[in-house]
Amino acid sequence: MNKRSATAERTAGITLDHAAAVYDWLSPMMTLGSEHHSNIRAIERLELDGGQPVRVLDLGCGTGTLTRMIADKLPATAEVIGIDAAEKMIEVAERKKGARKNLRFEAALAEELPFENESFDRMVSTFFFHHINGGLKAKVLQEMWRVMRPDGLAIIVDVDMPYNAFGKLCAWSGYRLFNQPEILENIEGRLREELDSSNFDNHIDSRYGGYISLFVLKK
């Protein structure tokens, strides 16, 4: 039970090998049906219509639902890569990849990205930053900065400081249900603090669900 894959064993992040088989039907329920809309919003903010070859990285991609949607927006010449520490999540993502030539998945740690400096135009991360503690948040942001090309753009969607009673209820219930201090950190504003301490220019583009924020990061 709860056996972590070899890659997952190397991180202090909360990894989900054990949930891979049920993640795709559980996730829409946990997000009260907002997952698809949230993914569409993230893709819109990624500004993928520039025309030039685009290399995109999805950090903590899980079963790759969003990664696949991004690949479908881009030509075959683009390269979209999803990474996750849980090898079982990557296995599910691989199975759902189909014939897409511009998409690949890799088991890897977001705090040790196996990629060259300045090699991505765009990055995205949804509901991953509440799975890593404050120190790791800072490390991942440093790695994102390292592999992002000048003028690159990243979108982070995650649990943030609740702004209404419904959001407080959802965020605090999530924290209590999963007994996950990383969620409490986000509720208390740690993700914002780490973003402000990072090299990125960042702002909140939109807030929804009472406790979720979409951050835009620019290099």
Ligand SMILES: C[S@@+](CC[C@H](N)C(=O)[O-])C[C@H]1O[C@@H](n2cnc3c(N)ncnc32)[C@H](O)[C@@H]1O
């Ligand atoms: C809640 S899931 C989000 C998955 C997907 N992005 C989504 O929106 O459905 C968080 C993911 O982060 C992964 N994870 C945790 N720590 C990690 C790390 N250090 N590096 C890469 N992935 C990690 C987990 O295995 C899990 O699949």
